[in-house]
Amino acid sequence: MIKYAVVDAVEGTPTTPVLQLPTPRPATPDAVAEAIAALVDQLSTRPQAPDPKASIGVALPAVVRHGVARTAANIDPSWIGTDANRLLSERTGRPVHVLNDADAAGLAEVRHGAGRGELGRPAAGTVLVITLGTGIGSALFVDGRLVPNLELGHVELDGARAETRASAVARERDGIDWPAYAERLQRYLSHLEFLLSPDLIVVGGGISARHEDFLPLLHLEAPVVPAELRNAAGIIGAARHAYQAMPTAVQ
Structure with missing residues (x-):
């Protein structure tokens, strides 16, 4: 659509x-x-x-x-x-x-959503926005500036592209419960954290509406928060x- x-x-x-x-x-x-x-x-x-x-x-x-x-x-x-x-x-x-x-979704979150800092400005430091849907989308910001076109859903995870293992569609396709999905997402985000050292991770996509089911199961150094702007x-x-x-x- x-x-x-x-x-x-x-x-x-x-x-x-x-x-x-x-x-x-x-x-x-x-x-x-x-x-x-x-x-x-x-x-x-x-x-x-x-x-x-x-x-x-x-x-x-x-x-x-x-x-x-x-x-x-x-x-x-x-x-x-x-x-x-x-x-x-x-x-x-x-x-x-x-x-x-x-x-685009990341730009909205750092300016008007979960990634904004004080006085309505983008949060300082490195902010990673991940969208979980059919695949995995990603957006990286350094002091509010976009590093465009990062395709982090194509990072390898367990011998396959990460989005084939840790996207929202992958969870539905494989019929796994929330703890098992959180384990996959943990492996993926831990790898990204090692590579990028973000100060904040924002998780969006349609599945973020159920963030209470899996975000509390993650254990990362950076805070992990749900996106705020959802469909818009x-x-x-x-x-x-x-x-x-x-x-x-x-x-």
Whole structure:
């Protein structure tokens, strides 16, 4: 599904309900661009319509470098090499700024959620945001600055990619209980802690709604906390990314 909303990027809050649109099949660049252009037109007719000059942030399940998609995790392979910024800007008639979807969720959490520090600013030090879903997404921040496109779900765990062992889908597929899942997650996060020495770990994704069932079973040096923004994190982070790209934005 394509999830979308109008967002107050300064406050980090949606000003419309979070809406959904079926992802085109196949999810080619042209098909997705047409869907996004249609939803922008739909939002423009609402009472909370965005400013006609407002830019658009888009979170894409891909490594994104300078607006160009370099991988295609859960979308059509034809995205690889596509200048997503240019394509979507041309189709919508607005400036569009694209980033990796896990980076978007992380950006929202460090600015407006569980990773924010004092006075609403991102927490100091190194913050690792992990999203547990179909796979494992990851975002790393150092003093509030994003280190983009880290694919830490592909770190090896027990001879396989970590996301095939420790994602939310892996728990359901293997039919394991919460203690057994926490044991897998412990092994994975302990390895990341050894590699990255984070000061804070934020765990998101749909499974974070059940965080009481597994987070208390983890034992790490860094505090581990559940994400706060849940379903809206990627949308808020994409909007924040677009806002930060404006020349006059207050960071």
